[in-house]
Amino acid sequence: MTDFYTLLPAEHGDRPGQLLRTQAITIPQLDHRTRAWRIMYVSSDSRGEPIPVTATVLSTTSTAQPSPQSTPIVVYCPSFHGLGGPCAPSQQLLTGDEPLEQIREALDREWTVAVPDGENLGITGLGPHTFLAARAAAHVALDLARAAQSIPELTQSHPSRVPIVLWGYGDGGRATVWAAELAPEYAPELDLRGVAAGAVVTDPGALVRTQHRGPWAALALAGLVGLSRAYHHLPLRHVLTEDGRRVARHAEQLSVATLLAQYRQPLQHWCERPDPWNDAIWRFVLTRESRSSAATPAAPIHLYHGAHDPIVPVESGGELFIEYQRRGIEVSWREYDANHLRTAIDSTPEVADTLASFLRRPPTRVGPLPGP
Structure with a gap:
């Protein structure tokens, strides 16, 4: 294979x-x-x-x-x-x-x-x-x-x-x-x-805002990882803490079932700020992806x-x-x-x-x- x-x-x-x-x-x-x-x-x-x-x-x-x-x-x-x-x-x-x-x-x-x-x-x-x-x-x-x-x-x-x-x-x-x-x-x-x-x-921004905590919080983390790869020419992972960057690197290898099982914490747990979607660069990306x-x-x-x-x-x-x-x-x-x-x-x-x-x-x- x-x-x-x-x-x-x-x-x-x-x-x-x-x-x-x-x-x-x-x-x-x-x-x-x-x-x-x-x-x-x-x-x-x-x-x-x-x-x-x-x-x-x-x-x-x-x-x-x-x-x-x-x-x-x-x-x-x-x-x-x-x-x-x-x-x-x-x-x-x-x-x-x-x-x-x-x-x-x-x-x-x-x-x-x-x-x-x-x-x-x-x-x-x-x-x-x-x-x-x-x-x-x-x-x-x-x-x-x-x-x-x-x-x-x-x-x-x-x-x-x-x-x-x-x-x-x-x-x-x-x-x-x-x-x-x-x-x-x-x-x-x-x-x-x-x-x-x-x-x-x-609207992926709305998805991240509504799912950043709770049983589907790992989807918000996955969205951050996925979009930061798609827009790799932009410094999108700067919103993550050092621990958050480590988690993001690990998440890159995981299936959705494993993501949901392992990362139940709110998205803000891995970020420098409680609302990473409001960061200026992230607002640009999420707006571009909204339609x-x-x-x-x-x-x-x-x-x-x-x-x-x-x-x-x-x-x-x-x-x-x-x-x-x-x-x-x-x-x-x-x-x-x-x-x-x-x-x-x-x-x-x-x-x-x-x-x-x-x-x-x-x-x-x-x-x-x-x-x-």
Whole structure:
């Protein structure tokens, strides 16, 4: 496993979506008809610089009898898995630790499923994961839609214009919303038909302020670590005490379950001030990450949320829904009588039905091909 995730000196690329490496794999929990590949491809970070990233692509479509119509690709962005270590979705799929409800639902509909690992989560030595850095997460998702179409074993099923839908939950929902807004400029050639995003974190500053103490306090710490990596050109860790810097270095290697178990202290316990989010540099970063450029998505968006979500308050998704409505963007809303984790599962069939309705729409306008 380690060899695949080690970036070779001669391995590089600067074209978003460029496929660098593929490897056929077997996912033990999925049926024998499912073919799978882990891939390494090129995307770009929060500053637009090229980066290598990894992902998993799964398909039940036979190359011997390709579909007469192009097989849709659903880019599924999972919720936050952790900052490092063996918690990349591509690794958890092999060990049997990755939740499969959404992936199975999409495969049962004979869609190709592409699951990104995210920036710095997977490739050896690049961590920690840039948790809450939405622009990079959006780039990674859109470039995965590009890269999946270059896998040789899928080229017979995927002609040049492939219907694409995006599906994400939690931090993955945040990634898909940003991807929808950035797609017209960043990836205009993609035939993006629609987006489904659950439990969307629209304002990471609000998340840090509401979760800086209590059972989910480690998420605030993880956000500080992730964003300080995404904006490594800024001195963001200056708000930490010496003990806090030690904890941050340790947290870089941990899964979300271990983070929540080990670091229950309020965020201020590790900081020089009680409100690190009010530091001038942090205010700049959190404001930049609160929304994208308020660009208009070129595809319809379905938002959903649990009414009793203790991690991402339902008001976060509701406010985004109202904003989109006011701007005349095609958007729908579904609220479930459940908490964060239960909503992710209960919503699966209905969300997949919504994505299927998006896929029945005519292709989006063809944009220019991306430059090198």
